[in-house]
Amino acid sequence: MDDQPEDGSESDVLRDGAGFVEDFDTWSSLLALEAVLDEALTEPEIIVGLRAENLRVDDAREAVLTSVSALARIRMERERAGVVFERSRRLPFRRMTLREAGWFVVTGALLVGYLRILQLSWSAMPLVFQLIGVLGLGAVIGMAVQTIGRRIPGLFALEGWERSGEWAHPELIGLGDRWDFALREIVLPELRDHIKDNRRTRDRVNLVFEDPGEDDLGAGLVRTAAVNRLRRIVDRAESVAVALAGHRGTGKTTAIRSLEKGLIGRSDQADPLVVVASAPAAYEARDFVLHLHALLCKAVLVKISDGSSPVTGRMRRRHVLGRVLRRSASLLMAAGVAAVVVWLLWGGTPIQAGKDLLTFASDVVGGRVTLPQVWDGQPVRRLIALGVLLVFLLRTVFGVLAGAASVVRWLVRRRRAARVVGLKRLTEQQLDRIRFLQTYTTGWSGKLSMPLKGEAGRTWSTQRAEQQLTHPEVVDKFREFAEEAAWRLKVEKLAGRVVIAIDELDKIGEPEKAHQFINDVKGVFDVPGCLFFVSVSDDAVLGFEQRGLGVRDAFDSAFSEMVRLEPFTLDESRLWIALRLRGISEQFCHLAHCLSGGLPRDLKRCVVEMVDLANEIYQPTLETVTRSLVEGAMAGKTRAFTATAATLERSPELVALTTDLLRIPETDTPPELAELAARLVRDDADDADDAEATEATAPIGDLRWHSGCFVLFCATVLEIFDDGLTGDRLSAGLHRLALVRQRMAMHPRQAWDDLVEFRKARGLS
Secondary structure: OOOOOOOOOOOOOOOOHHHHHHOHHHHHHHHHHHHHHHHHOOOHHHHHHHHHOOOOHHHHHHHHHOOHHHHHHHHHHHHHHOOOOOOOOOOOOOOOOHHHHHHHHHHHHHHHHHHHHHHHHOOOOOHHHHHHHHHHHHHHHHHHHHHHHHHOHHHOOOOOEEEOOEEOOHHHHOOHHHHHHHHHHHHHHHHHHHHHHOOOOOOOOEOOOOOOOOOOOOOOOOOOHHHHHHHHHHHHOOOEEEEEEEOOOOOHHHHHHHHHHOOOOOOOOOOOEEEEEEOOOOOOHHHHHHHHHHHHHHHHHHHHHHHOOOOOHHHHHHHHHHHHHHHHHHHHHHHHHHHHHHHHHHOOOHHHHHHHHHHHHHHHHHOOOOHHHHHHHOOHHHHHHHHHHHHHHHHHHHHHHHHHHHHHHHHHHHHHHHHHHHHHHHHHHHHHHHHOOOEEEEEEEEEEEEOOOEEEEEEEEEEEEOOOOOHHHHHHHHHHHHHHHHHHHHHOOOOOOEEEEEEOHHHOOOHHHHHHHHHHHHHHOOOOOEEEEEEEEHHHHHHHHHOOOOHHHHHHHHOOEEEEOOOOOHHHHHHHHHOOOOOOOHHHHHHHHHHHOOOHHHHHHHHHHHHHHHHHOOOOEHHHHHHHHHHHHHHHHHHHHHHHHHOOOOOHHHHHHHHHHHOOOOOOOHHHHHHHHHHHHHHHHHHOOOHHHHHHOHHHHHHHHHHHHHHHHHHHHHHHOOOOOOHHHOOHHHHHHHHHHHHOOOOHHHHHHHHHHHHHHHOOO
16 A cells, blocks of 8 residues: 655646646646645654555545545635735745845855955965865855755755655745645545545454553544534634534533534634533522633633743743853853954964054044955955954844844733733732622721729721622623633733633523523623533423423524534444544444434443443454343333332332333343333323323323333344344444434334334334
């Protein structure tokens, strides 16, 4: 297999002259896509992924280059970059920066100056000095090349050279500063999708996989439609409130935690500051807003401490002082060495040499001595001394300029640090205001002794206590601070934006209070620079609606958008498992998907149980794993069913039902389980003939349908997932079992009908 493209391969796009002439815009966009793709294929992540799935690099290149969406997005990024290519330009020289130009001029001037000195003094130098001059010329040329190569690397490396001498100019590619965004947000996701879509499928009935690491079971985010929509909301919205809806276990909390980790968002933007608060079980609007305010203050302080230097002010001053002392000592040492060298070359006493140099400098400045007179009127050793002195003076000038630039940068950093310190002080004040009820007491007392042991005294005291803020005032304070913190964090580039998430709204037990909670909390929404997410389960919404509460109206008035997190599809579940248990066969992926119903939380539980079973049994078979998972599920559900039955009014029907429920864990074979399920449902159908009995035994009937549907589901799973299940029998139709598992809790009768139809289609009795 080809691990990566050969260095000698040619660019088909660059050689496409017809495309250049007919449609230059499309041709140049395709060239830009190819250039970014070449870099993406050198990423270790992509190399390892292609090798693991035994995929060819040429096929991956072809898949990305033929992607219409990738080409369209590259074209958009080129338009945003605004780089204009001049077709008349042929020389591929890169523009040098001002700093690079300065280094080039100084290095060239020193080299030319040395050559000029050598030329003027060559005839007057003895043979030994001529040899030293030639050797010195080689050293000077080497130092010049080394300096230019280090300071101006663009002169020696052709930027954009990718393939066998064929070169694409950066302005022709036209991405400019959008290159990294195109790499991280367009090309790499396309390559990941290609690897996922073409990953190897393994057909075996033994549980074999690579040992997952410590964090593998929690790593990897599946990009579902809801996750992509959340990403777009985070990228584009400045101030919006979003409701996250979905069944329990669909990943609402995971989505919020992914926001906190920066997994949902663009790579070219700073990670957002995420504050996560759980909805309170005992609800008080004012206290919850204060709690939210405190969490935001703590998060801001953490972000400031992470983004600032851990060095204290005293340590920083010591560091600066030490650096100044080191540079001063270096300058003094260089000055001493230069003075000794100049004195030895000039001749005479040090005082006399200094006087001569001052006189010579004044003559040059005053115009009494011209440059040709300097070369002709001075011996070679004094010319060398003047050259050493000139180099030292230039080095000193550059050092002073660099020091001035460092001072300017330090002043800029200090100003920024002052702004950050101001935000930190404001945050600490806000946090203290929330935590404490401030009380200030001042007073004066005195005592006067009188004759006959009499005493007189008087005491004055004043006391000020800050009164508790009302709920509207608390909301206003929170909004003011949130807006200020969001603006300052964005200006200082410490965080992209502020995201405040309220999780687990269904923890509020009473629907009326939960409905009131939404109406009270929405007062903190719509803060500039802040995004608000509130997660609520479909079960809670259904509870609201059954109580006659207009929760939909509350959502419409409080939230700008509602994002539903749906259970995984079959392909998404397979991908989720494949990212964690590499090398696992498709049979076990389908099994976990059907048992979990595609709910991410239950899917993770199934995967963990399979890993634990594989640690106990060497390469367990599919039938062994299925029976272990089903028996564990039946044991847990039996406890739940019997606990529910214990809360109902005792009756002969309830006693008979409890007896059947206790028989569930003792039933082994699928036919016996199917017969038990039919008996549970049939008994309820017989009781439904009597209208009065139906009203009295409605809770028992619901329990019969829930338990009967679950037992028949377990029997079906045991019959389908046996050791004879080969890869050709795996199909998308097995997803119907996952749908039955999803509907079982809310609509057991419909789930029963779907399950019976599925069994008939599969030829199960």
